[in-house]
Every structure is written in structure tokens, then in C-alpha cells.
Amino acid sequence: MxxxxxxxxxxxxxxxxxxxxxxxxxxxxxxxxxxxxxxxxxxxxxxxxxxxxxxxxxxxxxxxxxxxxxxxxxxxxxxxxxxxxxxxxxxxxxxxxxxxxxxxxxxxxxxxxxxxxxxxxxxxxxxxxxxxxxxxxxxxxxxxxxxxxxxxxxxxxxxxxxxxxxxxxxxxxxxDAATPVLRDSRKHGQIQKFRALVDARFKQHVPLQDYASELGITPGQLTRLCREVLGTSSLAVLHARLVHEAQRELVYTDVSIKRLASDLGFVDEAYFGRFFRKHTGLTPREFRSRARTSTQ
Incomplete structure (x- = not known):
């Protein structure tokens, strides 16, 4: 496990x-x-x-x-x-x-x-x-x-x-540039680069193969790297970034669910709704309502 x-x-x-x-x-x-x-x-x-x-x-x-x-x-x-x-x-x-x-x-x-x-x-x-x-x-x-x-x-x-x-x-x-500072290991550097790539491209739903190629490794190696350093899969990193952006938009903007789905690269509102509910346990509308109530 x-x-x-x-x-x-x-x-x-x-x-x-x-x-x-x-x-x-x-x-x-x-x-x-x-x-x-x-x-x-x-x-x-x-x-x-x-x-x-x-x-x-x-x-x-x-x-x-x-x-x-x-x-x-x-x-x-x-x-x-x-x-x-x-x-x-x-x-x-x-x-x-x-x-x-x-x-x-x-x-x-x-x-x-x-x-x-x-x-x-x-x-x-x-x-x-x-x-x-x-x-x-x-x-x-x-x-x-x-x-x-x-x-x-x-x-x-x-x-x-x-x-x-x-x-x-x-x-x-x-x-004091000589002060003992955490030296980024090769693995940590790869993870930082992967996160930066995800931040730049997550709305485009870029295949993991493309991320791995840019890092000079295979998709399997990328997933093993993420599990070792982050305790989760590379696909979960992508999904978490999408979910976080969706949550932020739902709380801070009045953009429609349909428009948000499109902005985040989903083919339609229904697919986005299923994805969001799978990862949060709530529909986008339910999440928006609860989040706004809790911050009032």
C-alpha cells in the first residue's frame, strides 16, 4: 500500500x-x-x-x-x-x-x-x-x-x-550565502519543476507523458517520484491543482458553473460536476453555498 x-x-x-x-x-x-x-x-x-x-x-x-x-x-x-x-x-x-x-x-x-x-x-x-x-x-x-x-x-x-x-x-x-541551507536534492528539484509545469498548464489537461518528457523521465518514474516525495501519485497532483483552482473560483467569484468548467478545460459542465464531486464529496453549487456561508 x-x-x-x-x-x-x-x-x-x-x-x-x-x-x-x-x-x-x-x-x-x-x-x-x-x-x-x-x-x-x-x-x-x-x-x-x-x-x-x-x-x-x-x-x-x-x-x-x-x-x-x-x-x-x-x-x-x-x-x-x-x-x-x-x-x-x-x-x-x-x-x-x-x-x-x-x-x-x-x-x-x-x-x-x-x-x-x-x-x-x-x-x-x-x-x-x-x-x-x-x-x-x-x-x-x-x-x-x-x-x-x-x-x-x-x-x-x-x-x-x-x-x-x-x-x-x-x-x-x-x-551569509555559506550558511548551512537545505540543498535541493535532484528529486526535490524535479518535483519543484513538475509543480511549476502543473501550475502553468493544469487548465490545458496536458497528458502526464508530456510532463514526464519535459522532466526527462518516464510517466512511471514520475509517479514513483511523486509517491516517494509527496506521498501521492502524479495524477493526484494534477487533480488537486484543478480542484484547488475550482474551489477558489467558486468562493471568490460569481462565475457560472458552466463557464468555470470551460475555463478549467472540461468538455462540459456535467463532466466537471462529476470530477469535482468525486474529489470533494460535494457538487460545485453545494460547495459554493457551504463555503460562502462559513466565511460570512
Whole structure:
């Protein structure tokens, strides 16, 4: 039976669509102590996560890489990256979880080169970067304060602060290029390229053979690669991208189901409806109604 890697919004919580939870702040012990400091490998489908260890230590799994690091240490985990932790019991520090696509959209406007930093996993020791904690902690604490508020502009303020945090991380990457950073394995690089191709072409329903050919491998190798790194098949990656886009359009636009089916490359509305229901358990109309009710 193929290995299935759990997908969470936050570890231990059932995954929710990214529009239902834009950002979250917590301290490492709040969640990790509950699981005896052991966070098993899992993914966040739509969320990037940033951790700052100010004390303690962690064994970090990021896709195929396993890295041991002591505080002070900075960790960035992009969406859809398989990751897990074993923390020392005295570990403490802030954790920010945020919807990645809104951050990328904001970055495209204010600092396009930041997008690559959001998408690139990172484990960075800050032992030799004396000013790093002074630059990072005030931003984390400002995000924490914003997370406690329930007032106008909360999400806008939080995303702006998280963008500022990402700018500081980009500066740290640039200042110390020799800092131990996660080295992309060949397999991880292939997966990243596959995801980029899917993002560009998923509406065209390109055959898996074409994706595999562009990666220089066979369709069977592509599926084995996806199962090994992502815990799912290459076809499931394609379907998940279509479903996510359909959900986003159903929640945020008033486009008709017929038009949406056409925009997503389906031959007719009925076929799209069957596909969507197979993967979500709801018809497109049912999903739109429930999602909008839950966000009111």
C-alpha cells in the first residue's frame, strides 16, 4: 500500500482551504509538547510556515533532507513540502503559518525576487549572525499582537508584517550565502519543476507523458517520484491543482458553473460536476453555498 503523508492546516488539525485561515501565530511548545515534542512528517497544502528557535534544538526533516540544528535557528517550510520535527523538550520560539499564494501575490508587486525565497525551504543557523534575532523577533511579536486582534484590516496588517519578515529572511540568505541551507536534492528539484509545469498548464489537461518528457523521465518514474516525495501519485497532483483552482473560483467569484468548467478545460459542465464531486464529496453549487456561508 502506498505511503500517504498527512496534510494539515496546522499539525493535528484537519486541513482547511487557504481562504478559511489566512495566518496563524503560536509558540513551539503550545503544539509540540502535546505530541511529546515529536511532529511526524506531514504537509501543508497551501501554507508556508516560518519558525524561529530562540532556545533548544531540533532534528528537522524537509523532503529527503534531515538536518540537526540548535538555537538560534531559522526554519522556512514552503507549501506542499514534506516536513517533520523532533524538538528537544526545552525548545521555544515563535511559529507563523500563512497562506502562501496571497504572500506571493503581494511579493510580486513589492519585491518580485521575494517569491523565490518563499518557495525555497531553509534551515539556517543564526549563531554567527549576531543582529539576526534583534531584526526578526520584533516582527514575530508584532505578528503575534495582530493575531490577537479582531479589528478592521487585521489580515492586511498581518500579511504586510509577514512580508517584512520574509524580506529580513531574504537579507539573511544574501548576507551569509555559506550558511548551512537545505540543498535541493535532484528529486526535490524535479518535483519543484513538475509543480511549476502543473501550475502553468493544469487548465490545458496536458497528458502526464508530456510532463514526464519535459522532466526527462518516464510517466512511471514520475509517479514513483511523486509517491516517494509527496506521498501521492502524479495524477493526484494534477487533480488537486484543478480542484484547488475550482474551489477558489467558486468562493471568490460569481462565475457560472458552466463557464468555470470551460475555463478549467472540461468538455462540459456535467463532466466537471462529476470530477469535482468525486474529489470533494460535494457538487460545485453545494460547495459554493457551504463555503460562502462559513466565511460570512
Amino acid at each position: 502506498p505511503r500517504v503523508i498527512p496534510n494539515y492546516s496546522l499539525y493535528g488539525d484537519q486541513a482547511q482551504p487557504s481562504w478559511q485561515s489566512t495566518f496563524d501565530f503560536e509558540w513551539i511548545p503550545v503544539r509540540s509538547a502535546r505530541y511529546n515534542w515529536e511532529i511526524q512528517p506531514h504537509t501543508h497544502d497551501a501554507f508556508v510556515q516560518i519558525l524561529l528557535l530562540r532556545q533548544g534544538a531540533a532534528d528537522v526533516q524537509l523532503d529527503h533532507a534531515r538536518i540537526s540544528e540548535r538555537a538560534p535557528c531559522l526554519i522556512l517550510i514552503p507549501a506542499q513540502t514534506v516536513h517533520g520535527f523532533h524538538f528537544a523538550p526545552d525548545t521555544d520560539g515563535p511559529v507563523v503559518t500563512a497562506a502562501q499564494r496571497p504572500l506571493e501575490s503581494l511579493a510580486q508587486v513589492v519585491m518580485p525576487e521575494l517569491v523565490e525565497n518563499i518557495r525555497k525551504p531553509l534551515v539556517m543557523s543564526l549563531v554567527s549572525q549576531d543582529a539576526a534575532m534583534d531584526a526578526l523577533m520584533p516582527i514575530f511579536l508584532a505578528i503575534e499582537r495582530e493575531s490577537r486582534r479582531s479589528s478592521i484590516g487585521q489580515v492586511a496588517a498581518a500579511l504586510s508584517l509577514i512580508t517584512a519578515l520574509l524580506v529580513q529572511i531574504a537579507r539573511l540568505r544574501q548576507v
